[in-house]
Structure formats: structure tokens, C-alpha cells
Amino acid sequence: MRDDFCLFIQTHGRPNNIPTLKSLEKAGYTGKYYLVIDNEDEVSKEYYKNYGDKVIMFNKEEIGKTFDIGDNKDSVVDRKTITFARNACFEIAKDLGITYFMELDDDYTRFEYVFNKKGEFKHIQIEDLDKVLEAAVKFYIDSGADCVAFAQGGDFIGGKNGMGKNIKIKRKAMNT
Numbered sequence: 001m002r003d004d005f006c007l008f009i010q011t012h013g014r015p016n017n018i019p020t021l022k023s024l025e026k027a028g029y030t031g032k033y034y035l036v037i038d039n040e041d042e043v044s045k046e047y048y049k050n051y052g053d054k055v056i057m058f059n060k061e062e063i064g065k066t067f068d069i070g071d072n073k074d075s076v077v078d079r080k081t082i083t084f085a086r087n088a089c090f091e092i093a094k095d096l097g098i099t100y101f102m103e104l105d106d107d108y109t110r111f112e113y114v115f116n117k118k119g120e121f122k123h124i125q126i127e128d129l130d131k132v133l134e135a136a137v138k139f140y141i142d143s144g145a146d147c148v149a150f151a152q153g154g155d156f157i158g159g160k161n162g163m164g165k166n167i168k169i170k171r172k173a174m175n176t
Contacts, residue, residue: 001031001130004099005137008056008092010036010085011106015046020108027111027129035106036085036092058088100137114151149173 007029009020024033037047038060047055063084086103093101111126126132140148 001029002100002134002137004097005101005133006032006034006093006096006098007102007104008034008036008089009104009106010082010089011047012037012041012085013043014106015043015050018106020104020106023108023110024129027126029129029133031130031133032098034092034096036089038084038088040079056092058085058092060084063088063091100140102133102136147173 007024009018011018018035021033033054035047035051035055037044037055037057039057040060041047041057044055044057060079064079067083067087069081069083082105089101089103093099111129111132113124113126114121116122116124136148136150139145
């Protein structure tokens with residue numbers, strides 16, 4: 001895997017249950033990754049105990065000052081959203097000297113292709129995620145896009161005849 005790339009796995013309150021790590025291993029990922037936690041996580045010590053220098057903590061209140069959460073309620077902003085961690089990753093990447101990164105949730109159970117080589121709808125486990133991510137970074141660079149994302153399982157609800165099969169580009173980028 002390229003040296004200027006890493007995965008940021010956002011997690012909170014579950015240091016002993018991060019399915020994404022096992023899924024990455026099963027998919028053959030060999031590159032850098034970090035677990036991104038916030039300073040309001042009551043079990044942060046367990047993360048450090050379990051994962052050591054793979055854990056990076058950010059200050060939730062401080063990162064919250066750098067963007068508008070989009071909450072127009074008069075009450076105190078509810079900080080129970082992944083938005084803080086997602087935005088913190090940009091500064092974390094700069095601090096680590098990382099040029100390209102991918103953000104993942106902590107609960108992925110599988111990385112797969114949804115179509116086989118014949119274009120048929122079929123779930124196939126990825127076995128060389130490094131190769132897939134290298135291609136994604138190359139596509140990102142060559143395309144001039146601001147962001148590139150992978151589809152989620154929910155994008156294919158309805159199977160081969162579902163709405164997702166004909167969508168080429170979406171304006172949303174979630175999780176990845």
C-alpha cells in the first residue's frame with residue numbers, strides 16, 4: 001500500500017468490538033490505519049490499552065469550532081454525531097503527513113464487489129483490498145474529483161433489479 005495513504009476508522013464506546021479491523025484483515029489490507037476517537041469517549045483508556053499508537057484522539061469541542069453542524073435548534077448542540085470525527089481527520093492527516101485517506105465506520109463486516117466480471121449481480125469478498133484502494137487513489141488523482149466514495153450495501157437494496165444498479169454517480173459520499 002502506498003506510504004502517503006491510510007485508513008481512519010472512527011469509533012466511540014466500543015474498544016472491544018471493532019468488526020472493521022477483522023474485515024480489513026480478511027480483505028487483505030496491509031496499509032496504515034488509525035482508530036479515531038474523541039476526548040469525550042469514556043472508555044478511551046481501553047482503546048489505548050488494546051491498540052496503542054494506532055489510536056488518535058481529537059478534541060471534540062475544539063474541532064466543533066471549525067465548522068457549522070447545521071443544527072438550528074436554540075438548545076445546546078448535540079455532539080452525538082460522527083461529523084466531528086469526520087472533520088477531525090483532515091487535520092489528523094496533515095499532522096501525520098498523509099496525503100490521501102479513507103474514512104471508515106467501526107462496524108463493517110465485509111468488503112466486497114457486488115458485480116462479477118460478467119456484470120452480474122453477485123456478492124464477492126475482496127481478497128486484495130490494497131489493490132482496490134490503490135486503484136481508487138489513482139482514480140481520485142486522475143479524475144480531479146474532490147471526493148470519491150464506495151457504494152454501501154444499502155445502495156443495492158432490491159438486488160439486480162433495484163434502483164441502485166443503474167446509478168453511475170451519486171452526489172452523496174457516506175462512510176468511505
